Amino acid sequence: MIPLSRIRSEPEAVAQGARDKGEAAPVDMILALDETARQARTEVEQLRAEQNRISKGKVADPEQIGKLRAMKATIQEKERELNALEQQIEELLLYVPNPAHPGVPVGADETGNQVVRLEGEPRPFSFQPRTHLELGETLGLFDFARAAKISGSRFAILAGWGPRLQRALVSYMLDRARENGYVELATPYLVRREAMTGTANLPKFEDDAFRTDDDLFLIPTAEVPVTNYYREEILSEEQLPLAHVAHTPCFRKEAGAAGKDTRGFIRLHQFDKVELVRFVHPDNSLDELEKLTSHAESVLSGLGLHYRVLLMCTGDMGFAQWKKYDLEAWAPGMERFLEVSSCSVFGDFQARRAGIRFRPASGKLQYVHTLNGSALAVPRTMVALLETWQQEDSTVVVPEVLVPYLGVDHIGLDNVVVNSGIGDNQHPL
RNA sequence: GGAGGGAUGCCGGAGCGGUCGAACGGAGCGGUCUUGAAAACCGUCGCGGUGAAAGCCGCCGGGGGUUCGAAUCCCUCUCCCUCCGCCA
Numbered sequence: 409m410i411p412l413s414r415i416r417s418e419p420e421a422v423a424q425g426a427r428d429k430g431e432a433a434p435v436d437m438i439l440a441l442d443e444t445a446r447q448a449r450t451e452v453e454q455l456r457a458e459q460n461r462i463s464k465g466k467v468a469d470p471e472q473i474g475k476l477r478a479m480k481a482t483i484q485e486k487e488r489e490l491n492a493l494e495q496q497i498e499e500l501l502l503y504v505p506n507p508a509h510p511g512v513p514v515g516a517d518e519t520g521n522q523v524v525r526l527e528g529e530p531r532p533f534s535f536q537p538r539t540h541l542e543l544g545e546t547l548g549l550f551d552f553a554r555a556a557k558i559s560g561s562r563f564a565i566l567a568g569w570g571p572r573l574q575r576a577l578v579s580y581m582l583d584r585a586r587e588n589g590y591v592e593l594a595t596p597y598l599v600r601r602e603a604m605t606g607t608a609n610l611p612k613f614e615d616d617a618f619r620t621d622d623d624l625f626l627i628p629t630a631e632v633p634v635t636n637y638y639r640e641e642i643l644s645e646e647q648l649p650l651a652h653v654a655h656t657p658c659f660r661k662e663a664g665a666a667g668k669d670t671r672g673f674i675r676l677h678q679f680d681k682v683e684l685v686r687f688v689h690p691d692n693s694l695d696e697l698e699k700l701t702s703h704a705e706s707v708l709s710g711l712g713l714h715y716r717v718l719l720m721c722t723g724d725m726g727f728a729q730w731k732k733y734d735l736e737a738w739a740p741g742m743e744r745f746l747e748v749s750s751c752s753v754f755g756d757f758q759a760r761r762a763g764i765r766f767r768p769a770s771g772k773l774q775y776v777h778t779l780n781g782s783a784l785a786v787p788r789t790m791v792a793l794l795e796t797w798q799q800e801d802s803t804v805v806v807p808e809v810l811v812p813y814l815g816v817d818h819i820g821l822d823n824v825v826v827n828s829g830i831g832d833n834q835h836p837l
Numbered sequence: 838g839g840a841g842g843g844a845u846g847c848c849g850g851a852g853c854g855g856u857c858g859a860a861c862g863g864a865g866c867g868g869u870c871u872u873g874a875a876a877a878c879c880g881u882c883g884c885g886g887u888g889a890a891a892g893c894c895g896c897c898g899g900g901g902g903u904u905c906g907a908a909u910c911c912c913u914c915u916c917c918c919u920c921c922g923c924c925a
Contacts, residue, residue, distance in 0.1 A: 456894060474905085
């Protein structure tokens, strides 16, 4: 949340920051309401001061009591007006986006993003690499038809080696994060409205989330429960930076993306993700973003995947982000880069909404800065992995770091996992 | 689901209609002492708004009400705890 004081002191910068992101900030409306509210506040406070002065100590004089009684009615009325104004301002403030850091390139859409670096080598192929869908067909990893039967489109069922590969990836990612100093949390997948507001998924993006009858929301990312972990708390300066990792499913309506990636494993209503979250001192949050990004990257390089790092431009970085990198892994079968991670720093934007502060050695309480990044989104990582490490016979070599987790060094036709016994219902081979 | 109890500053914990922004303890900060540290002692110490400052205003879980006056009384919401029931 952008504090009202900042909107007063630099309204044009805030408005421009919004425009750069392709959004409209209700800055003028806020300023107008604020002007009215300030006048009302002065009036109320003066009346209050008067009231306090008179009623200091016990009041016995009936004349005074009569006067106070009259004042009370006036104050109550004015105060009601003031409260209404303040509430409107608060509500509008929630719709003001976080202006990007000055170092972020201004751009309208993904064409404005900058490739910061390219890492690893695309693996050379002596044959035409297949897509993960073809590989999955051969190896019996996915079952989209039955997923649709049960849950509709954009859901996936993993089968055989599929779920095992997912578990291996998740374990690897979590262990990686722990090595990098992140304390693991296992969180609820349903959260309250306040938590969604804290990370700025609400109020503006309510349509993107699944909501229950009890006004709980299925988390769109572990960012929500983990960032809100320290909600309304005052941390000590020595605790910073705090780093947490969580593996959760993520639920997204993705209403805006209709018609894009409608089939397969790339865009799902539910997918697994390992998320890194950092709570840091405001003085070094930009350095912390580099650190966080490198932690996410270490998973990709560990898996031997070719990837690129993009600095997102203003128009493609989102409502709350201050600066953001995307990590995209190369999928040789599909011949495209897949977004497997977004690493962002939010400044104090989320901390203000969630009330996460710390006590500096001297001076007033300050808001922490928050960061988060996927490390990584599991399905797309799996796609890049399968497509990268496939062999000509459609088997897949398991990257060395995953072998201890998976227990085999390749996924193939010889060791494919099938049902057996009565009522045998084999996956496609 | 049923019956009770509770929510106070960074933390613990008093307060139960007026001088309470809140006793007391701990933590923190400043100091005395010490070669240094610990202990002990002294002092300081809630958050936010507004203001150059003095000050003024608000805040005792959220919202509403009673009253000249509410942390204290009433209503309501949220959360936590205890007991019973149900349940993986």
